[in-house]
Amino acid sequence: MSKFKPLLSADEWDELNFPRDKINQFDLVVERAISRRGFLGGVLVFGSGAAAMGTGLVSSTSIAAQQAASRFEFAPVAPATDGTVHVPEGYHWKVLAGWGDALFSSADGYDIANGGLLENSEKIFGENTDGMETFIFQSHQLIAINHEYANRETNLPAEQKGVPANADDVLKLQNLQGVSVFEIAESGDGWSIVKDSMFNRRITHNTPMRMVGPAAGHELLKTPADPNGTMALGTINNCGSGKTPWGTYLTCEENFNGYFGSTVKPQAVPSALVAKGYDRYGIDADGWEYEYHKWDARFDTSKSPNEPHRFGWVVEIDPTDPESTPVKHTALGRFKHENAEVVLAPDGRVVVYMGDDERGEYLYKFVSSGRYRPGGATSELLHDGTLYAARFNDDQTGEWLALTPQTTSMDAEEILIFTRMAASAVGATTMDRPEWIATNPNAIEAYCCLTNNKNRGVKPNAGGDETPVNGPNPRQTNHYGQIVRWRPHHADHAATTFDWDLYVMAGNPDVYHNAYGGSKNINSGNMFNSPDGMAFDMQGIVWIQTDGKDTNKGDYAGMGNNQMLAGDPVTGEIARFLTGPKGCEVTGLCWSVDRRTMFVGIQHPGGDWPDGNGKLPRSSVIAIKRDDNGLIG
Numbered sequence: 001m002s003k004f005k006p007l008l009s010a011d012e013w014d015e016l017n018f019p020r021d022k023i024n025q026f027d028l029v030v031e032r033a034i035s036r037r038g039f040l041g042g043v044l045v046f047g048s049g050a051a052a053m054g055t056g057l058v059s060s061t062s063i064a065a066q067q068a069a070s071r072f073e074f075a076p077v078a079p080a081t082d083g084t085v086h087v088p089e090g091y092h093w094k095v096l097a098g099w100g101d102a103l104f105s106s107a108d109g110y111d112i113a114n115g116g117l118l119e120n121s122e123k124i125f126g127e128n129t130d131g132m133e134t135f136i137f138q139s140h141q142l143i144a145i146n147h148e149y150a151n152r153e154t155n156l157p158a159e160q161k162g163v164p165a166n167a168d169d170v171l172k173l174q175n176l177q178g179v180s181v182f183e184i185a186e187s188g189d190g191w192s193i194v195k196d197s198m199f200n201r202r203i204t205h206n207t208p209m210r211m212v213g214p215a216a217g218h219e220l221l222k223t224p225a226d227p228n229g230t231m232a233l234g235t236i237n238n239c240g241s242g243k244t245p246w247g248t249y250l251t252c253e254e255n256f257n258g259y260f261g262s263t264v265k266p267q268a269v270p271s272a273l274v275a276k277g278y279d280r281y282g283i284d285a286d287g288w289e290y291e292y293h294k295w296d297a298r299f300d301t302s303k304s305p306n307e308p309h310r311f312g313w314v315v316e317i318d319p320t321d322p323e324s325t326p327v328k329h330t331a332l333g334r335f336k337h338e339n340a341e342v343v344l345a346p347d348g349r350v351v352v353y354m355g356d357d358e359r360g361e362y363l364y365k366f367v368s369s370g371r372y373r374p375g376g377a378t379s380e381l382l383h384d385g386t387l388y389a390a391r392f393n394d395d396q397t398g399e400w401l402a403l404t405p406q407t408t409s410m411d412a413e414e415i416l417i418f419t420r421m422a423a424s425a426v427g428a429t430t431m432d433r434p435e436w437i438a439t440n441p442n443a444i445e446a447y448c449c450l451t452n453n454k455n456r457g458v459k460p461n462a463g464g465d466e467t468p469v470n471g472p473n474p475r476q477t478n479h480y481g482q483i484v485r486w487r488p489h490h491a492d493h494a495a496t497t498f499d500w501d502l503y504v505m506a507g508n509p510d511v512y513h514n515a516y517g518g519s520k521n522i523n524s525g526n527m528f529n530s531p532d533g534m535a536f537d538m539q540g541i542v543w544i545q546t547d548g549k550d551t552n553k554g555d556y557a558g559m560g561n562n563q564m565l566a567g568d569p570v571t572g573e574i575a576r577f578l579t580g581p582k583g584c585e586v587t588g589l590c591w592s593v594d595r596r597t598m599f600v601g602i603q604h605p606g607g608d609w610p611d612g613n614g615k616l617p618r619s620s621v622i623a624i625k626r627d628d629n630g631l632i633g
Ligand code: FEO
Pocket: 010, 011, 148, 239, 240, 254, 338, 357, 435
């Protein structure tokens, strides 16, 4: 055992610091058992609690068929409980970049003794890697990557429990988060960062950003430092990612609420609407002990009450131009954004699928007003469009409900700034924490990881919306998670109606012989919990990453550490490809341009991975290759 304890994920921080309403209005659990036919051809039986009838997304015959003809070119790996990464025989991995690695030769690299120096903190690979995408520009391969949050104790070892004690401490944490853009190159020794590349760039909690779209300049976005409400500083709690057809990077602001606090208590709130927004989004007078509000006035809600409204957005970054100003897109709504999956409708409109990762919050879709044309103007395509929230009906149909003044009784700008309230107003379906959404390149369909929700059927969401057991969220106190999939009608991602099924319900078939045992494509050899990251490769295989309990005991016995699995959308087959080190979350996935390398993120590892010798664990990106240098997606 290492002397270093496993670190908390941002989601765990949020739950610890912002426990939701304890009132249980829904202790009478809805019990149902509804048979339906899923896309995979099996009969799906939903159940809840002790009344669960067992599940079967994939019929026994199709399981037998897929075992005979698996599309996977690897032998699955066993669950692991140790402190390193495992991949299948015939594959190998190497660290590409880790927290503290220098992006510029003027910076010292990682230093265990002092957690890195302030003067280097803007020139190094930041902490807690998350979503990432690869780009090719004039033969240069680039990665844009998120740094979701910072562990105070590891970065500020001189301070008591890592709590910032001065403005420099705060600035160091602000510099270690945000986004990195850097060039990579492959040599005989594998992949590495191209130090001092003209593309290398750090975007931090202080980088200037333009606010665009319908809500830009709104009263609720104006602050003492920015009376026009159009220029924000920084991007915060960057979780999942997205990539546009025109080659820009999308970074998604998730648990931004925890960075704010108030030096005046109780928290001063200028209006009933702002107070309602603070409650819904979790803006609290104490914050998460980042202590920004004590040393940086704009994070003090008593001095700058609208500053929290300038976070919770999707931000667009041009990775090919280090001088470019990132753009915050108000048209895509404000919530705890997980990722942004971009796909084109047949008529060229841009569709962006987005999840709001909190218990009982919603799934969203943006459809642009303008149309994408290769070579045409793209800079304003995400400035204007229609935002929808999803309603899933129990008959396996669904609708995208437009969020408009008519449907919500809110004005157009307030819909975008308080999007959660708008989705509540139209009666969208409360979901089990929507994490990543991915679209299949070989079929007109989309998948969303619903990671888990201990409050399902137990208590309402932060807005007081009921969270009864429902179609795509079929288990009370759902601690395993599931992946919902939808097919838009008319084979058009811009359509407002769809059919849906569950691709998989995670569970433990060794412990439970009911719905908590999982769907029939889950077995003792591939079980996992809490699906989170997700992406399709070019072959149409869906890669599923987990961020769950890794105790390997009780309900989680046999699952081991967090992992990455491959899924066949056609047969339902799922096989474990990678296991991460104890304590980690596996998150972030992209490929080299030649598809012979897969880059995978390992966030908040425990122990001393990857350096060993008792050194601090470092969140890192690994490069995985086949031994024969064959295609890997
Ligand atoms: Fe940053 Fe919901 O994960």
